[in-house]
Amino acid sequence: MKVTIPEALGYSVLGFSIVFLMLIILMGIIVVMGKVLNKKEEPVKAAAPAPAPAAPAVPKEKAPGSAGSIDLHGVDPRKAAMLMAIVADELGKPVNELRFVSIREIEA
Amino acid sequence: MTLILDTMSSIWANSGFSGLFADPRQLIMIIAACVLLYLGIVKKFEPLLLVGIAFGMLLTNLPYSNLYHPELWDGIMSHTKGYGDVLVEGGFLDILYIGVKAGLYPSLIFMGVGAMTDFGPLIANPKSLLLGAAAQMGIYCAFILAIVLGFTGPQAASIGIIGGADGPTAILLTSKLAPELLGAIAIAAYSYMALIPMIQPPLMRLLTTKEERETKMDQLRTVTKTERIVFPIVVAAFVILLLPDTAPLIGCLMLGNLFKECGVTERLSDTAQNALMNIVTIFLGMSVGATTVAERFLTWSTIKIVVLGLIAFSFSTIGGLLLGKIMYKVTGGKVNPLIGSAGVSAVPMAARVSQMEGQKANPSNFLLMHAMGPNVAGVIGSAVAAGFLLTIFG
Structure with missing residues (x-):
């Protein structure tokens, strides 16, 4: 499959854009995932009984x-x-x- | 006397030595294999793969060894032969090569990589994904240059993927698009990955100021266990739904990571990281080395691939660094641009180089965990780039 130079430029711009787009969307998903999961864990922490007094560091x-x-x-x-x-x-x-x-x- | 001479002559004619003198190119390849063995064993250039590749190269170029038959694989490519013919007519390395051709070994290696990778820094700082994307620039630069140099589209795509600095991805893509270039591309990819500590630092110093390199970054937040477990499931589903051709690589990468993070499959995680990874590495190295048959390897194309591979690596490093510099400006100096160069996959070598350069500029600088984010993002980025190229040229 022969590809001309203008076609190669087109594929490159498209390919690079797709990689960016995919990873930007993934970034958004990770941010949302982090917020949702951390929000869910916070009330659990609040409801949990107070932890036993920590052992003295010294x-x-x-x-x-x-x-x-x-x-x-x-x-x-x-x-x-x-x-x-x-x-x-x-x-x-x-x-x-x-x-x-x-x-x-x-x-x- | 004549009988003795005839017998000796027959033994000589049937021995590999006569073949060696009949075609000196095989001798050149045997010497090249010994040089690669030296680099792997003495200089420790990616030894786990390079030693296997070099030995496969040695075996395949020993005349009359009949371990690998490239014409059989030409038949598979032109659909005049099937895998059954390989089992009947093929040699030992032909049979091992089925795993490369079917995309089995690179995917299984990715499973091991996933089981060994900590995606925590990426989850803690998702902006790292942008650096992982920018560091794929070399793939496309090398792709364009390869087209200019007269390679076909699938060949240029396979050469370009060297810029992803990800061996299994490069092998998988090349075995599908341009198997005739597999040996050269695999050797170029793994050699340059081993040379990252030499290729990247000059570019890092050239493109960043001392003030930028001295930047200290804030400590990353703690990532919860739930996030670590959900991450591979979400990423696998999302990326594969968008680019189905990435399924073998991303699927195995994320399954390996799930084994590691879910906490109930320690044995599987251990097997994926060690036993399975080691077995597949042996098969992959030998069978990739087997494709370096003299008459197909000693061509101008190989030299062009070696040069284009270096260009691909360099431009990927530059892409990551440039976006790192932009992030440095946008965040008001909170991001050290050196972590951008870690966006080329090569886990964890590229992240270590960022750490070393950062510490040279400022001894109290600890960039390793910050650089691991773009580093593992680069693995996902190069798999996505490969998926795109497979969709276009596959």
């Missing part, structure tokens, strides 16, 4: 030498907790046996 009895507080510079507590968990995991030691003095975000 162990009651600290290992000797562990610090009571950490200085955070440009890092929120959630990220700090993640970083400490990663370091502990990498070292293969419990978090309460490690001493974190400060965490600072390095600005490039």
Whole structure:
């Protein structure tokens, strides 16, 4: 099947447009799907009984030498907790046996 | 004495060595197979597929091996032969090749890909789909150039799909539209996919400013389990209804993903990701390699395909980056344009390249999960592009 250059241009514009159109529609479907499903799950969450009080993040009895507080510079507590968990995991030691003095975000 | 000489002469005439010297092109292909084996084993260029392809290439070019008969497949294309004839007259690799011709292997590989893919970043940021669409630009650029260079429509479509950076899709489309080019296209596609860390970064640096590359993106929202389960069902139904020719690829991709996400089919997910994927990869690699028969592979067309493949990859990267830049401007600098280049499928290599380039510009930049969105969107985008080309030329 021989195709001329103008035909090839036409097919290309059409093909590229179809890919865009399909994925734009799919994007719309995913957005709607997310809204509908998340809306449905919200009342369930609200109706659910209050969760049991979470275990304290810091162990009651600290290992000797562990610090009571950490200085955070440009890092929120959630990220700090993640970083400490990663370091502990990498070292293969419990978090309460490690001493974190400060965490600072390095600005490039 | 004459008897001994006659016997020796007969042994020589029937041995592959005599055939080797009769047609030096086969020797060239054997050397090419060894080079590909070197690239796969030593340089680790997509070794899981390239080693199988290269070995298939070696086997098919050993004279008198009778493993693969291209004339049999010409008969199938012209409807003078059927698959039954392949079973009776064909060699070992002919029989394996039925799975390529029937579109079985690429689809089963897609099932494994689906079972290994996390669509969470795409669901969390559906705008990624736009980048996945833009990064299909190379398909159409290469298609036009292939027409200019004198290829037929189906051949040009098969060459263009290399720009989708998606091996199974390229193999499926080529086996349907231009099986005579399958070996060259598969080798070009997988070689360039392996070379993505070398092809993309210069283009990424050329087309983006340092300020753009330094952009940090907000953390993605959490995707619920229900969304993850509903996603493959909705996507499969929607895409296949619109473009029925994408059914084998999208159907298997989404079924594999459903196995992974539904939480009750761990064994099936594990099989799709590992055992099935490995078995099919062996069959696919060997049978695709078998199509690189010297007299059909060593042509100017192969060289043109290799060049057009590189152009296709480059333009796909450029397409993704340009839309990334537009999104950067429109969102007031919230989108890092580097994630656009991940829109070429090649999961997860292209996303890793975005991450590396982003981190080079700003060491505290973590783009991997943001880049995975366009990356998996590219898989859907290239399947849609292939479906369109199949509809037109199939």
